[in-house]
Amino acid sequence: MTNYETYLIDLDGTMYRGKDKIPEAHDFVDRLNANNINYYFLTNNSTKTPQQVADNLMNNHQITATAEQVITPSLATADYVRHMFDDDVSNHTAYVIGEFGLKSAIFGTGIKLDEDNPDVVIVGLDYDVTYHKFEVATLAIKRGAFFIGTNADTNLPNERGLVPGAGSVISLVETATQMKAKYIGKPETDIVDYAVSAKGFDRSKAVMVGDNYNTDILCGLNAGLDTLLVYTGFSTHEDIAKEERKPTYQIESLAEWDVK
Incomplete structure (x- = not known):
């Protein structure tokens, strides 16, 4: 050992x-x-x-x-976003489906929020995800936004059993856009x-x-x-x-x- x-x-x-x-x-x-x-x-x-x-x-x-x-994966995704552009990240925009942990890391880079024509769409686990959020993400990716998924976990183990994970949320967007996300997490x-x-x-x-x-x-x-x-x-x-x-x-x- x-x-x-x-x-x-x-x-x-x-x-x-x-x-x-x-x-x-x-x-x-x-x-x-x-x-x-x-x-x-x-x-x-x-x-x-x-x-x-x-x-x-x-x-x-x-x-x-x-x-x-x-x-x-929020920290790792933020680091990826920070380095994905040739110029300063603050010159670019993002739309994020996710909870506070993800949003605080992503927008902490200086990237700006844009629901209409973002440069990048980032999708993670969102306990209050709605059809509207899926719609915004799907249309933005269809218009050319780069598509990032935090992680591919289909399920999470908790005290109730195996509940849906981020991968289940991201897969809906993948199906709607017919595009595969760039995954960052394990x-x-x-x-x-x-x-x-x-x-x-x-x-x-x-x-x-x-x-x-x-x-x-x-x-x-x-x-x-x-x-x-x-x-x-x-x-x-x-x-x-x-x-x-x-x-x-x-x-x-x-x-x-x-x-x-």
């Missing part, structure tokens, strides 16, 4: 399930801290700001976290590339930890990271048995993992 310098840790299904605690998660992070091992929470949740994510971990799950340790490598650039760790000495083969594990594999699958959320043993590319490690719970 490699002594990893950095852990990239998923949230839903790995640290908690919706509002329900995963008891082993608290102890796992405590052991990382006790061994002075670097860790970041790499989530596909675009609805919350990093501070909101950290507050939820600390206050509701007693898991040590700071905003600086949280990496979201399993794409963009979010890991952003994390490496923003936090400065060595990816060859990092491991991706998560419960979902299709997002967490594939992201790690695609980005050249070792991967640790924990069976506390989305993926099952039957799922993994069918996959040709296996996780580096598989465990039933984080209590089994020896932090060094």
Whole structure:
């Protein structure tokens, strides 16, 4: 077993399930801290700001976290948008379907809001999504706006079960426009590339930890990271048995993992 310098840790299904605690998660992070091992929470949740994510971990799950340790697809998408134009991003416009976490990151770049003829349309999970929002996004993309999706998660594990995720919202826009979104979050490598650039760790000495083969594990594999699958959320043993590319490690719970 490699002594990893950095852990990239998923949230839903790995640290908690919706509002329900995963008891082993608290102890796992405590052991990382006790061994002075670097860790970041790499989530596909675009609805919350990093501070909101950290507050939820600390206050509701007693898991040590700071905003600086949280990496979201909103931050990675904002970084992508900031660098996608040849001139200053403030000269350009965007339309966003999503919650505050996504909108605050995107418009924090200086890009302007435009519902009529934006340069880019960004779609993430929106708990109050409406036909009107889909209509605005669809028409803008049809007129030539660049189409970005935060992440392809079709479902999210919470205390009620597997509920619709951002990918389900984005797929409606893809169907309506007959265009594929540029995805930023897991399993794409963009979010890991952003994390490496923003936090400065060595990816060859990092491991991706998560419960979902299709997002967490594939992201790690695609980005050249070792991967640790924990069976506390989305993926099952039957799922993994069918996959040709296996996780580096598989465990039933984080209590089994020896932090060094």
